[in-house]
Amino acid sequence: MKFYRSTRGGARATAPEAILGGIAPDGGLFTPEEFPKIDIGGLRGADAQAIWSEVLFALLDGFSRAEIEEIVSLGYAGKFETEDIAPLAPVGGAHVLELFRGPTSAFKDVALSILPRLISLSREKLGVKDGIAVLTATSGDTGKAALEGFRDVPGTRIVVFYPEDGVSDVQKAQMATQRGGNVRVCAVRGNFDDAQTGVKRVFLDDRANKWAAERGYRLSSANSINLGRLAPQVAYYFKAYLDLVRAGAISLGDGVNFVVPTGNFGNILAGDFARRMGLPVEKLVCASNENDVLTDFIRAGVYDRRRAFYKTASPSMDILVSSNLERYLYLASGCDGALTAKLMRDLSEKGVYVAPDAVRDALKEGFWAGSAGEREAFGAIRSTWERHGYLLDTHTAVAWAVYERFLREADNMCPTVVLATASPYKFASSVLEALGLPAADGFAAMDALLERTGVPIPKNLAEVRGLPVIHRDVCDKERILDYAKGAIA
Ligand SMILES: *Cc1c(COP(=O)(O)O)cnc(C)c1O
Secondary structure, rough: OOOOEEEOOEEEHHHHHHHHEOOOOOOOOEEEEEOOOOHHHHHHOOOHHHHHHHHHHHHOOOOOOHHHHHHHHHHOOOOOOOOOOEEEEEEOOEEEEEEOOOOOOOOOHHOOOOHHEEEEHHHHOHHHHHHEEEEEEEEOOHHHHHHHOOOOOEEEEEEEEEEEEOOOOOHHHHOOOOOOEEEEEEEOOOOOOHHHHHHHHEEEEEEEEHHHHOOOOOEEEOOOOOOOHHHHHHHHHHHHHHHHHHHHOOOOOOOOEEEEEOOOHHHHHHHHHHOOOOOOOEEEEEEEOOOHHHHHHHHOOOOEEOOOOOOOOOHHHOOOOOOHHHHHHHHHHHOHHHHHHHHHHHHHOOOEEEOOOHHHHHHHHHEEEEOOHHHHHHHHHHHHHHHHHHOOHHHHHHHHHHHHHHHHHOOOOOOOEEEEEEEHHHHHHHHHOOOOOOOOOOHHHHHHHHHHHHHOOHHHHHOOOOOOOOOOOOHHHHHHHHHHHHHOO
16 A cells, blocks of 8 residues: 655555645645556557546556546546647647646646545545545636536535736636535635645644534645645646657656746646656756746745735736645655644745755756746737737746747757647637737637637636626635634534
8 A cells, every 4th residue: 555645744645535635734744655566668559548547547556457447538528629628739849738628728727627536536536425525726727627527526515715906807607607506615815825824734733623523524625735635736747848858859767848928836846746757858848937936936945925926917926825845845855744844834934945955956956946027928818819829828828938948948959848728718808918919807818819810719708798696705814714604604
């Protein structure tokens, strides 16, 4: 049996326990004690679902292969725009990995199409009779993907908190119109970090857990602090690599770079896991918007959140406390739980910590970091459209701008994959602005973008327009616990 250890050194858990629990009792994040190697050559003829099954089965001990295959099939078959799940599109000299072809048009779908069934199965395996109350903070995309994933799943309830003024019109409409008998949505007066901190606090509050238990519920998380969120994301790094091999762009064993638009460090950490599982990843390029705390950290080894918080056109990356970095610190420090706990304490008490040398060296070796402001990102949208006829969303545009800087500044000749994390239609008004077209909001912006580019609007986004608004709740950031209680009661 393989185990998963809290990054703060405390609890050790099986995969079902880690998935059901979400966060570890000491506030740490469950992280694999060992990383099994994937036989990449053996997957050469495999289809997308088979690649996902292989990676999930390897990473999540305690589930049978048949169980994993069923979860993968139920999660993806017929739910994504293509059976390929995440197609690889050639754009200029790069390869764009389209992770936004799922039911809510953001890359969060890849994991959140899988997580609800992983949680249900974990509950069964552990003989837990209580229902599961999933509390989730979202910077816009996780919320909708989680609501869709969990809606009407027996034995679960889901409550989503999003920053009131921190998401796009389309994202807000997607969540406000969510149907399902077990869902609640609440805007928070504050930013994403406030929402995430508030929700984490509920998980760690003994009284809140006791309160939920008395009502027949266990609290869990759909955020990327949950191991079950991370695991399905590891698979698409292998998928992209295999696509490059099959296309003849690389030979088995060649190194590949991945450029990742980063907020909470979940997506890019999945790339680090893939590397630990044997994928020949050359550099993981961490792309940030103006909230460039990770750029500074990767370059200089000091994590300092004491800085201005910017609301940008890439709101899902407007984050100053990147929760999954904790897993990287733990692994790169040689699984030093006491050290990781101390760094996290420094972060919450002083707002800053300094990485030890081992972590700095590992970062230098495996990563490259850059940030792009609004002007550069909008420039990337415009030039990629004009030169290559390919339409980027605002987050992928940050990645593209950083990719171009990487090409100029880093001495690196490996093929590069740029991860595309959302449909441009989720951020239609910003994309419109980037193209230099007259301003419009929400659905009018979608229409204008369609008319100008001819890129089809994803069906799920087109449908949101006709749906009634169901959710209008708003709460102060101090009231997240109270709201959650009301939603579970
Ligand atoms: C969540 C999100 C990101 C950031 O991903 P992390 O795993 O938080 O680093 C980037 N782009 C989009 C569109 C997202 O929804």
